[in-house]
Amino acid sequence: MPQQRRAQVTRRAIVIAAAEEFDRAGYDATPLSAILRRSGVTKGAFYFHFPSKDAVASALIRFQAQVWSKIWQRWTGRGLDPLSTAVELVDEVIRILERDVVVRAGAQLAMRDQETAARWEQLLGGLLRRSAEHGLLRPEIDPAAATRVLYATLVGVRVLSTGRAIGAAQQTGEIWRIVLGGIATADWLRDNPSVPTAAPRPTS
Amino acid sequence: MPQQRRAQVTRRAIVIAAAEEFDRAGYDATPLSAILRRSGVTKGAFYFHFPSKDAVASALIRFQAQVWSKIWQRWTGRGLDPLSTAVELVDEVIRILERDVVVRAGAQLAMRDQETAARWEQLLGGLLRRSAEHGLLRPEIDPAAATRVLYATLVGVRVLSTGRAIGAAQQTGEIWRIVLGGIATADWLRDNPSVPTAAPRPTS
Known part of the structure; x- marks a missing residue:
């Protein structure tokens, strides 16, 4: 070699x-x-x-930042409406966090920085605010509140997913089904049937 | 003295x-x-x-268990429908966690035990399953999935509430507004107007 x-x-x-x-x-x-x-x-x-353990941590943080940056650019560049962009983006982030230990460890390290954590919520908040401006959210929904709820749910899923039978990626589908059912207009839900908002209830 | x-x-x-x-x-x-x-x-x-620091922790754990037991008995004994019981119960739990450092510290210690954490989710799950049986949830909603989402959201709010401008109790109102909008039937939402499911969006 x-x-x-x-x-x-x-x-x-x-x-x-x-x-x-x-x-x-x-x-x-x-x-x-x-x-x-x-x-x-x-x-x-x-x-x-x-030079140190800390330097490896810095490399992990830089790597996950590059991964997120690419994913963000890819999804925001597709011309989807902002609510669909948020759905697809979150799904991919959660799937990568579940699958890739290098990205997950880097993200965990990055989230120790309060500003990084706040930045994620801002990005998501921007998409939901634009969703409200485009009339994709029900008029009574405050996009900032919806962002806080969605973000808290995603954080909770990450906290709880350790040692669970149901992985974070599967839970994300459940989250979107319920949250979108609570915030999106009937029109948006009808136009986006691939979003699992009405999966049949298990008969068992 | x-x-x-x-x-x-x-x-x-x-x-x-x-x-x-x-x-x-x-x-x-x-x-x-x-x-x-x-x-x-x-x-x-x-x-x-x-006898030890550990003994103080045990006293805190016993104390919070007594508090929750009383609250559980009070709300389940009121004859409310199971969905309203879940809403009121969660609201009171979050308010107490925010207000009372002794209960909060005890709860934090108790939650280190995976079984205790699972027990909370089971109690909430039982209320949502009975809500589904009573026809209070939309037919396409799986109560187990709704419980996982709601529980993850509450955990996330607790994790994030440290150092936030918006307290956990205020966030709980937002959570219910969105989650209930996503899971409850239109009938239940109409019959429970005090639940903040349609607060006006701030005009700012």
């Missing part, structure tokens, strides 16, 4: 092992030794790539 | 100081010295009342 390629493999092993350990035990409770053990990388090799 | 009365005052000072410290910094991060400092109680007096 050429040296440059080997260096990439090592760096990637460190990043994944760190993400898995941070995801499992939290950043503060993860010693460097746990990252070394899980990655099978020596201390010398680690310090060749990163 | 008679000796028995003085002992009660000291015990109460310890419990309140412990609740305030647990609420602020968390149980694990609170040393006994912080409880002593905040309560103004000597170590000797503390050990007269409690």
Whole structure:
């Protein structure tokens, strides 16, 4: 294996092992030794790539920011109405958080920063405000309140999803079904039948 | 002050100081010295009342369990329909959690036990299942899914309410407005106009 390629493999092993350990035990409770053990990388090799555990955390935070930025650009660039954009965006974010431990660990680290957390709510709030302006929300719904409720629900799902039979992605469908039923106009719900707002109740 | 009365005052000072410290910094991060400092109680007096910090936590857990038990009995004994019972019960729980640091700290400690957390969701789930049986939920709504969404929202609000301009109690009104709009039948919503399902949108 050429040296440059080997260096990439090592760096990637460190990043994944760190993400898995941070995801499992939290950043503060993860010693460097746990990252070394899980990655099978020596201390010398680690310090060749990163000056500290904190530097790995910074790399994870930068990586998740790039992922979100791409997803945001993709969905806002599709010409969907703002409410559909919000639905698709949230669904993809939740699916990625569930599937990809590297993004999930980075997002967990990023959310320790209150401003980052507030930024997510602002983005979602902007989409719901535009949804109200486009007449996609029922007139009695305050988009700021709807954003707070939706955001709290998503945070709660993330908090509760650990060790649950039902994953966060499945729960997101349930959330949209109920929240959209509570905020969207009848017209929007009729025009967007693919949104699972009226899934049949299980007969069991 | 008679000796028995003085002992009660000291015990109460310890419990309140412990609740305030647990609420602020968390149980694990609170040393006994912080409880002593905040309560103004000597170590000797503390050990007269409690064998350990853990024993204070147990007293807080027992106390919050008694509070919830009383509230549950009161609301389920009023003869309201199950959906209204759920609304009133959740509102009172959230208001008490916001107002009373002793109950809040006890609840936080109790929720570290997965079974206690699951029990809350079961109680709420029972009310929503009976709501479905009574025809108070729209036919397409799965009460178990509605419970998961509502419970996740309440957990999210509790997680996010720290350091927010809008308190958890105000948010609960928003949650009910949106969730009930998404799950309750038009008949139930018409018969329960006091539930804030159609508050006017701020004009600002």
